[in-house]
Amino acid sequence: MILTTGTAGFIGSNFILDWLASTDEPVINLDALTYAGNLENLATLQGDARHTFVQGDIGDSALLQRLLAQHRPRAVLNFAAESHVDRSIAGPEAFIQTNVMGTFRLLEAVRAYWNDLPPDEKSAFRFLHVSTDEVYGSLGAQDAPFTEQHRYEPNSPYSASKAASDHLVRAWFHTYGLPVLTTNCSNNYGPYHFPEKLIPLCITRALSGAALPIYGDGQQIRDWLYVGDHCSAIRRVLQAGTPGEVYNIGGWNEKANLDVVRTLCATLDKLQPRADGASYATQITFVPDRPGHDRRYAIDASRIARELGWKPAETFETGLRKTVQWYLDHPQWVANVTSGAYRQWLGQQYGG
Structure with a gap:
């Protein structure tokens, strides 16, 4: 059995679906169900004894201790x-x-649990921490992609908080010997993605006839990773990764944001053309850039390929087509997650 946290959200729910499609090993799913947590993502597992959901926070030490002991x-x-x-x-x-x-x-609860395990279970135990490439900061146009040796230079409150969590995980390995694994991934996209991020935001707004907001000049570059590929990489790191090590997971797909949205619009033009025959690209509009916007992220995923034999199965084009088709096939899911509170936040963020 494995215990996962935050797995009613986008990446986590995809991981559980992927995990139970690949193995019968049960999974305990702990999630606080904040705005982006959505049990509807896991509706196909209703009644499946391999999946147990527990609503709760990773900051609740007593709950963590009970779950680990049980x-x-x-x-x-x-x-x-x-x-x-x-x-x-x-x-x-x-x-x-x-x-x-x-x-x-979470680390403290896991450390106490791990310390009390019998020797064989203790040596086999793993704590895998899922993180982001944003901890490395921003790259120049000609800079080499991030490797696992790149120094941390976070530029936003989000990336700074994730960098801090990565440092804690590293310290618990070096100080206490807790067998940890850390993965740093590039931008994910795919099914069940809450529509505040670029790709699902633009899919849902395009279909509703709304403007497609692009920050600044749209030339911010990201490496794009299909969420199914990310899930397979995590499974592989859990299976064969070396404790204490970091593995960067990327899709080898560097794209400027504007190019991403143009490709998305072209895909929608083919799969669900506008009634007036115009391209969805006519809905693209530019909005003021956000503060401290990193210009470029790029992941060098050669280590995980070399040491663990993993590489992505999807190109950006094949993954994006699957993603767009999923949103077209699931309008009720979109309607359910785009609540009044979410629409209010969109208006505050993008000006209407």
Whole structure:
């Protein structure tokens, strides 16, 4: 059995679906169900005895202790995080509470549990911490992509809080010997993505006839990773990663934001053309850039390929087509998550 945290959200719910499609090993899913946590993501698992959901916070030490003692997992995977840069700029405290204090309390609960395991279970146990490439800061146009040796230079409250959590995980390995693994991934996209991030935001707004907001000049570059590929990489790191090590997970798909949205519009033009025959690209509009916007992220994923034999299965084009088709096929899911509170936040962020 494994215990996962934050796995009613986008990446975490995809991981659980991927995990149970690949194995019958049960999973305990702990999630606080904040605005981005959505049990509807896991509706297909209703009645499945392999999946147990527990609503709760990783900052709740007593709850963590009870779950670990009751279920005795062989591994804990930490997906739980506040993860949206714009929200971290507007309200950083929640990011410090969840990403820093929450990770600390989770590490302490896991350390106490791990210390009391029998020797064979103790040596086999793993704590896997899911993090982001944003901890490395921003790259220039000609800079080499981030490797695991790149120094941390976080530029937003979000990335700073994740960098702090990564440092805690590293320290618990070096100080206490807790067998940890850390993964730093590039921008994910795919099914069940809450529509505040670029790709699902533009899909849902395009279909509703709204403007597609692009920050600044749209030339901010990101490496894009299909969420299914990310899930397979995490499974591989859990299976064969070396304790104490960091593995960067990327899609080898550097794209400027404007190019991403143009490709998305072209995909929608093919899959669900506008009634007036115009391209969805006519809805693109530029809005003022956000404070401290990093110009470029790029992941060098050669280590995980070399040492663990993992590489992404999807190109950006194949992954994006799957993503767009999923949103077209699930309008009720979109309608359910775009609540009044979310629409109010959109108006504050993008000016209407």
